[in-house]
Amino acid sequence: MGSHCRDEVSNKQIIFQDYVTGFPKETDMVSKTSTIRLNVPQGSNAVLVKNLYLSCDPYMRSRMKKSLVKSYVPSFTPGLPMAGYGVAKVLDSGFAALKEGDLVWGITGWEEYSLITEPETLFKINHADVPLSYYTGLLGMAGMTAYAGFYEVCCPKRGEFVFVSAASGAVGQLVGQFAKLMGCYVVGSAGSTEKVDLLKNKFGFDDAFNYKEEHDLNVVLKRYFPEGIDIYFENVGGTMLDAALLKMRLNGHIAVCGMISQYNLEKPDGIYHLANVITKRIHIKGFLVLDHYHLYPKFLESTLKYIKEGKIVYLEDIAEGLDSAPAALIGLFTGHNVGKQVVVVARE
Amino acid sequence: MGSHCRDEVSNKQIIFQDYVTGFPKETDMVSKTSTIRLNVPQGSNAVLVKNLYLSCDPYMRSRMKKSLVKSYVPSFTPGLPMAGYGVAKVLDSGFAALKEGDLVWGITGWEEYSLITEPETLFKINHADVPLSYYTGLLGMAGMTAYAGFYEVCCPKRGEFVFVSAASGAVGQLVGQFAKLMGCYVVGSAGSTEKVDLLKNKFGFDDAFNYKEEHDLNVVLKRYFPEGIDIYFENVGGTMLDAALLKMRLNGHIAVCGMISQYNLEKPDGIYHLANVITKRIHIKGFLVLDHYHLYPKFLESTLKYIKEGKIVYLEDIAEGLDSAPAALIGLFTGHNVGKQVVVVARE
Numbered sequence: 001m002g003s004h005c006r007d008e009v010s011n012k013q014i015i016f017q018d019y020v021t022g023f024p025k026e027t028d029m030v031s032k033t034s035t036i037r038l039n040v041p042q043g044s045n046a047v048l049v050k051n052l053y054l055s056c057d058p059y060m061r062s063r064m065k066k067s068l069v070k071s072y073v074p075s076f077t078p079g080l081p082m083a084g085y086g087v088a089k090v091l092d093s094g095f096a097a098l099k100e101g102d103l104v105w106g107i108t109g110w111e112e113y114s115l116i117t118e119p120e121t122l123f124k125i126n127h128a129d130v131p132l133s134y135y136t137g138l139l140g141m142a143g144m145t146a147y148a149g150f151y152e153v154c155c156p157k158r159g160e161f162v163f164v165s166a167a168s169g170a171v172g173q174l175v176g177q178f179a180k181l182m183g184c185y186v187v188g189s190a191g192s193t194e195k196v197d198l199l200k201n202k203f204g205f206d207d208a209f210n211y212k213e214e215h216d217l218n219v220v221l222k223r224y225f226p227e228g229i230d231i232y233f234e235n236v237g238g239t240m241l242d243a244a245l246l247k248m249r250l251n252g253h254i255a256v257c258g259m260i261s262q263y264n265l266e267k268p269d270g271i272y273h274l275a276n277v278i279t280k281r282i283h284i285k286g287f288l289v290l291d292h293y294h295l296y297p298k299f300l301e302s303t304l305k306y307i308k309e310g311k312i313v314y315l316e317d318i319a320e321g322l323d324s325a326p327a328a329l330i331g332l333f334t335g336h337n338v339g340k341q342v343v344v345v346a347r348e
Numbered sequence: 349m350g351s352h353c354r355d356e357v358s359n360k361q362i363i364f365q366d367y368v369t370g371f372p373k374e375t376d377m378v379s380k381t382s383t384i385r386l387n388v389p390q391g392s393n394a395v396l397v398k399n400l401y402l403s404c405d406p407y408m409r410s411r412m413k414k415s416l417v418k419s420y421v422p423s424f425t426p427g428l429p430m431a432g433y434g435v436a437k438v439l440d441s442g443f444a445a446l447k448e449g450d451l452v453w454g455i456t457g458w459e460e461y462s463l464i465t466e467p468e469t470l471f472k473i474n475h476a477d478v479p480l481s482y483y484t485g486l487l488g489m490a491g492m493t494a495y496a497g498f499y500e501v502c503c504p505k506r507g508e509f510v511f512v513s514a515a516s517g518a519v520g521q522l523v524g525q526f527a528k529l530m531g532c533y534v535v536g537s538a539g540s541t542e543k544v545d546l547l548k549n550k551f552g553f554d555d556a557f558n559y560k561e562e563h564d565l566n567v568v569l570k571r572y573f574p575e576g577i578d579i580y581f582e583n584v585g586g587t588m589l590d591a592a593l594l595k596m597r598l599n600g601h602i603a604v605c606g607m608i609s610q611y612n613l614e615k616p617d618g619i620y621h622l623a624n625v626i627t628k629r630i631h632i633k634g635f636l637v638l639d640h641y642h643l644y645p646k647f648l649e650s651t652l653k654y655i656k657e658g659k660i661v662y663l664e665d666i667a668e669g670l671d672s673a674p675a676a677l678i679g680l681f682t683g684h685n686v687g688k689q690v691v692v693v694a695r696e
């Protein structure tokens with residue numbers, strides 16, 4: 001028994017039921033209560049954390065299917081808790097770089113308490129003078145994605161025409177703000193009038209439209225980009241990508257961050273306008289945030305500054321309690337979330 | 349009348365009949381004989397040339413349709429001669445940089461004699477110790493395309509796995525040889541047993557296959573690239589592109605040179621595997637040779653050296669006489685050509 005031996009406590013968990021095909025449902029996950037000892041096994045370098053905020057992210061859909069090939073994110077295991085990014089407080093640590101009371105963000109379990117056996121994957125939170133939940137999104141993985149995707153992949157220049165899809169979401173709202181800070185003209189697409197309003201009036205996009213109200217995306221992109229698109233920050237894929245290809249300008253960049261419209265399809269949509277990449281010399285570049293974490297300190301410093309100066313704002317959609325997590329996660333795929341989807345497990 | 353005033357001579361021409369939809373036919377072009385004066389109008393800076401070799405190029409298909417938008421290559425005009433790259437001899441010149449007897453390559457007419465009114469677009473041939481016809485391909489536009497596409501767009505590294513489609517053609521045979529010179533492993537696809545044999549035994553590809561004999565391109569690419577593809581030099585598009593996307597390796601490059609399988613379709617084939625660009629961080633980059641002609645002197649110097657050292661070989665498919673030009677051109681779209689398709693109008 002370790003010196004920090006504590007009593008066993010009850011631990012509510014969200015258990016992954018079974019591999020999913022098509023749209024995920026709330027019942028693909030189930031709440032269960034087990035127990036956990038709030039200490040780290042002797043000799044282990046693990047940390048024992050209390051989970052505070054959990055992040056719902058579209059990529060988690062890929063972990064809900066049985067992966068046939070080796071993937072950068074392994075499938076969830078049926079019968080075990082879901083896992084994802086979160087903010088947590090260290091209760092006990094066998095890892096030299098972390099101690100009791102430290103706040104961290106990184107991959108944790110969808111449960112009240114987690115034993116994290118790869119503590120080197122955690123980021124220690126040194127700036128707690130912003131909402132802690134920001135480390136699930138703005139100051140965490142989604143923010144880093146927007147930063148790396150925009151500055152490293154899009155090759156942006158002042159005055160360029162930028163289009164962002166899923167623009168009101170965790171990543172999109174930031175991409176738009178980074179683009180405005182760079183002096184670009186920015187239009188976003190989103191799935192409701194409320195979101196369009198937020199894009200224009202809260203996040204400072206130059207314009208925005210509700211793609212669900214449009215019959216012909218080619219026509220709508222022509223309307224919003226009479227001179228064409230220099231940069232398309234791609235979050236949705238499918239017909240939106242096809243329409244954007246038609247409207248790209250010479251030497252345009254498409255940064256492929258995600259294709260959420262395709263994640264639940266058995267057969268993806270066909271893309272028909274790729275020949276445009278030749279005549280327009282388009283760059284298409286896929287990227288994953290995990291290649292870019294060496295930039296995290298720089299990103300954090302500049303983004304914290306922007307937040308404090310009020311130059312960047314961030315909208316979160318907060319679901320209360322672990323039991324709300326399954327609905328919050330599947331809501332990403334119908335656009336239920338307005339802003340970054342967070343689940344509060346505990347506030348401290 | 350200029351001092352070089354000469355008699356009018358007869359001038360056989362290949363006339364473009366009318367805009368084409370679907371596959372082009374021989375009858376979309378017709379032979380006609382008119383007359384031409386073999387001198388340049390006084391005060392003009394034009395040059396009057398005798399055409400020797402003409403080039404048949406897939407991009408010419410795009411000039412055979414009525415272009416609805418401004419294009420980098422304008423449509424042919426019905427009733428006027430076809431035009432394309434060729435090698436010619438200057439008979440009279442109002443242009444200071446060229447004089448009677450000079451050999452040039454560049455855009456000329458599909459006719460025996462042409463009056464070229466934009467002589468600044470012509471390249472003067474200074475090295476005539478190689479077959480002159482090489483300036484329609486190897487030492488002309490196709491060669492420059494292979495050079496720029498491979499060295500500037502593919503970001504090649506020694507030891508990488510390279511796939512070239514339409515590999516025995518004007519561009520492809522060179523891309524494969526450049527890739528071998530760089531120390532890559534190179535596989536090509538082509539449309540006949542004869543071409544596959546040429547790829548392996550004449551051009552030095554490591555391996556090659558006949559795509560027309562394969563039912564499942566995914567299976568065939570798995571067979572030839574068990575470890576995946578680092579560089580796909582894309583000449584054909586459609587199902588081959590879709591299969592290549594599945595087999596690309598991490599950080600792979602797709603240089604999109606052309607999509608010949610799509611040029612005659614009313615509706616292009618759908619591409620379904622683009623989500624691979626995210627997880628594999630693939631670069632897709634379209635390019636046009638016309639952005640790269642500043643590299644021509646460097647390209648010419650190194651390629652002439654390779655030819656003389658026997659490190660690069662080149663295969664041409666020679667059609668005799670202007671009347672054979674229409675069939676030679678449309679043959680590109682059924683793979684009739686074996687190597688670079690050239691039409692001989694006159695040998696000197």
Ligand SMILES: NC(=O)c1ccc[n+]([C@@H]2O[C@H](COP(=O)([O-])OP(=O)(O)OC[C@H]3O[C@@H](n4cnc5c(N)ncnc54)[C@H](OP(=O)(O)O)[C@@H]3O)[C@@H](O)[C@H]2O)c1
Nearest residue numbers: 058145169170171190191235257258259260261288289335
């Ligand atoms: N490459 C990376 O490393 C990386 C990292 C993080 C995220 N991503 C990707 O970035 C994208 C955005 O992620 P996020 O965290 O910012 O999520 P999010 O935008 O906060 O939530 C997803 C949003 O996608 C939209 N959506 C859902 N289904 C759609 C459909 N069929 N067509 C169009 N839009 C649809 C919904 O908004 P509407 O109401 O507007 O439809 C929904 O709110 C996702 O594709 C994600 O996979 C990639």
Ligand SMILES: NC(=O)c1ccc[n+]([C@@H]2O[C@H](COP(=O)([O-])OP(=O)(O)OC[C@H]3O[C@@H](n4cnc5c(N)ncnc54)[C@H](OP(=O)(O)O)[C@@H]3O)[C@@H](O)[C@H]2O)c1
Nearest residue numbers: 406493517518519538539583605606607608609636637683
């Ligand atoms: N981006 C640029 O600036 C630029 C410049 C020059 C050329 N290009 C492009 O480069 C490509 C090759 O041009 P090239 O001059 O070297 O022509 P080429 O290879 O000499 O001739 C075309 C070849 O394409 C193949 N082909 C025809 N239809 C096909 C189909 N449906 N599916 C698969 N293959 C087909 C045929 O060979 P098989 O027997 O193997 O089928 C045919 O011999 C073309 O796409 C062209 O448009 C681009």
